[in-house]
Amino acid sequence: MKFFIDTANIHEIKEAHELGILDGVTTNPSLMAKENITGYDAIRQHYIDICNIVDGDVSAEVIATDFAGMVKEGEELASLHQNIVVKVPMIKDGVKAIRYFTDHGIRTNCTLIFSPGQALLAAKAGATYVSPFLGRLDDISSDSLRLIDDIRIIYDNYGYDTQILAASIRHPMHIIECAKLGADVATCPLKPILQLLDHPLTDNGLEKFLADYAKGNK
Secondary structure, rough: OEEEOOOHHHHHHHHHHOOOOOOEEEEOHHHHHOOOOOHHHHHHHHHHHHHHEEEEOEEEEHHHHHHHHHHHHHHHHHHOOOOEEEEEEEEEHHHHHHHHHOOOOEEEEEEEEEEHHHHHHHHOOOOEEEEEHHHHHHOOOOOOHHHHHHHHHHHHHHOOOOEEEEOOOOOHHHHHHHHOOOOEEEEEEEHHHHHHHHHHHHHHHHHHHHHHHHHHOO
């Protein structure tokens, strides 16, 4: 499983990169706004700055919701850096745009996936990634992990190359369960990734090892 960090915060991206487990980055307009990054030039420069840190795919989202607008924005974003993957919403014109990008050698991430049917359409159009949103499904009492399982079965049935990028991850068990179900990527904030490090028996064991070492070297 690949680990992407879902943020626009440079310091968090650097911390995940320094940990040695970072494979890519996903962002969206909300995450950019959270870091007070606004305006055409500033946002595009920020994407370049991220790409200069991470040796992996960086999803950059289009704002337009019409076919022509998405194509224009997507081509501009893809030209910024070879690591850019154009993030496109799961709407009718979005599927059309994914097919256009696929035919022109531009990689895509189809976002806001909430059903197996949406994931199937994205794969048919040639999306590089699909992003099912786990947390948002959990918020409405739906089984988000069932969605991951359904998409995995469908893709395996027909040999689709589209990668399942589990998004809207809220806690470390989301990551573990997605790994068990065969998701290709998990994208989440830094906190759930760091929480995978934690276990009380590890802390207790290390404390005992160090105490025993100290006793033997007095």
